[in-house]
Amino acid sequence: MSITHNFSSVTSLNVFFEEVRQSVEKCLDDLIPRSNLAPERLHEAIRWSAMAGGKRIRPALLIATGRVFGAPPGSMIRTAAAVEMIHTYSLIHDDLPAMDDDDLRRGRATCHKQFDEATAILAGDVLQTLAFQAIAGDENLTPATRVRLISILAEASGTPAGMVAGQQLDLDAEGHDISGPELEQIHRLKTGALITAAAKAGAVIGGASDAELEAIEQYAAKLGLLFQITDDLLDVTQETGVLGKTAGKDVAAEKATYPGRYGIEAASSKAASVCDDARADLLPVDRDTQMLTAIAEFVLHRTR
Ligand code: GRG
Numbered sequence: 572m573s574i575t576h577n578f579s580s581v582t583s584l585n586v587f588f589e590e591v592r593q594s595v596e597k598c599l600d601d602l603i604p605r606s607n608l609a610p611e612r613l614h615e616a617i618r619w620s621a622m623a624g625g626k627r628i629r630p631a632l633l634i635a636t637g638r639v640f641g642a643p644p645g646s647m648i649r650t651a652a653a654v655e656m657i658h659t660y661s662l663i664h665d666d667l668p669a670m671d672d673d674d675l676r677r678g679r680a681t682c683h684k685q686f687d688e689a690t691a692i693l694a695g696d697v698l699q700t701l702a703f704q705a706i707a708g709d710e711n712l713t714p715a716t717r718v719r720l721i722s723i724l725a726e727a728s729g730t731p732a733g734m735v736a737g738q739q740l741d742l743d744a745e746g747h748d749i750s751g752p753e754l755e756q757i758h759r760l761k762t763g764a765l766i767t768a769a770a771k772a773g774a775v776i777g778g779a780s781d782a783e784l785e786a787i788e789q790y791a792a793k794l795g796l797l798f799q800i801t802d803d804l805l806d807v808t809q810e811t812g813v814l815g816k817t818a819g820k821d822v823a824a825e826k827a828t829y830p831g832r833y834g835i836e837a838a839s840s841k842a843a844s845v846c847d848d849a850r851a852d853l854l855p856v857d858r859d860t861q862m863l864t865a866i867a868e869f870v871l872h873r874t875r
Contacts, residue, residue: 584865591631591651594644596622598652602705616686616694621659623677624815626875628866629654629766632794633773635862636787640777647776649709650720653702654769657728660698661765663691665738671820678815699728712776720772727768737761744827754827755796762802763795770794770863786855790863793849797870800842803828804835805875813875846871 599621606615630651637647666673666681667688674684683691706712706720730736737760744757770791774784803821807830811818821828829838849867853860 584862584869587635587862588627588631591634592627594648595627595630595652595655598648599655602649602652602656602701612686612690613693613697616682616690617697619679619685620663620676620682620694621656621698623679625655625659625677627655628798628870629658629769632766632791632863632866633769635866636770636773636791637777638773639856639858639860639863640774640779640783642773642777643711646709646711647773649705649711650724650772650776651769653705653720653724654765654772656698656702656705657724657734658765660695660702661728661734661738663695663698667691670738670742671824673817673820675811675815675817716776719775723768723771723775727764732760733764734761737764741827746825747827749827751832754829754832757827758796758799758829759792762799763792766795766798767791783856783858786852790849790852790867793845793852794867794870797842797845797849797867800829800838800845801870801873803830804838804842805873806830807835809875815875842871 603617603621604614606618608614633651633654634644634647662676663682665671666676667683673681675681679685681691682694686694702724703721706717706724709717712720725733727733728735730739737757740753740757741761744753749757767788770787771784774787779787805814806818806821806828809818820826821831829841833841846867850864853863
């Protein structure tokens with residue numbers, strides 16, 4: 572299914588999310604090798620994690636941002652799927668015994684539990700390379716745009732300014748009393764970098780100006796921080812069954828979190844003010860940014 576209509580005719584964010592979900596899952600299904608192709612176990616494991624649901628918020632953000640700048644839907648879908656593949660790889664690796672050692676993800680057994688550790692490591696590895704391959708082979712984009720998108724995604728995924736760097740800092744902080752700025756830096760890298768890359772990629776595909784790109788980056792960095800604060804809050808306030816992953820893990824693992832450091836009330840206030848800041852960052856963009864504002868509100872109030 573392709574997303575064909577304009578935002579202006581979309582009355583509900585949920586309708587938009589559902590459309591993104593369907594088109595991204597169709598694209599993932601096309602890009603990931605079939606499970607009856609050798610090595611079958613590896614392909615089954617990739618599909619187990621990638622096709623397990625998930626909110627698909629990063630693809631939605633990418634497509635919503637691209638729409639702000641008039642990007643045609645067909646030019647965004649592979650990059651949106653690529654971001655989701657990087658995200659899924661990070662979840663598979665994060666759940667491994669050497670990291671968070673989790674049994675439940677997206678409402679089902681984690682990849683290493685369902686298969687085995689080695690297969691889960693390889694499934695994550697392959698999702699990462701498939702992501703870059705998906706963009707490299709996207710004939711709806713010019714070669715220059717493909718290279719730019721690959722570079723944005725690589726920088727956001729790796730180190731020193733990306734997700735893997737954030738993961739390392741997070742692991743290093745376990746059991747330590749870190750400062751507020753250190754906590755924010757972990758969140759900005761571990762969670763914010765990929766979310767920012769998603770929005771930036773949409774803006775680049777839509778041909779945003781440098782000034783617009785700067786504003787979108789500011790907005791998305793706040794959105795990423797907001798996403799992690801609400802994730803921290805949900806970990807202590809929501810049930811495992813609703814989250815589809817083990818609740819209460821952060822406390823058990825002595826993770827550095829906002830509620831852990833400031834308490835639930837102060838963390839909730841911080842989330843609301845970061846959401847306001849994200850909305851304000853959109854003011855210099857002289858386009859219809861309603862959907863991006865709605866996404867920030869959605870992240871603030873999300874329940875899973
Ligand atoms: C192992 C390289 C590597 C990185 C790990 C993603 C991550 C970095 C760690 C997972 C733990 C965690 C709480 C990360 C923060 C990002 C986050 C909130 C991930 C969960 O994203 P959702 O809620 O998940 O979008 P779904 O399943 O809905 O896609």
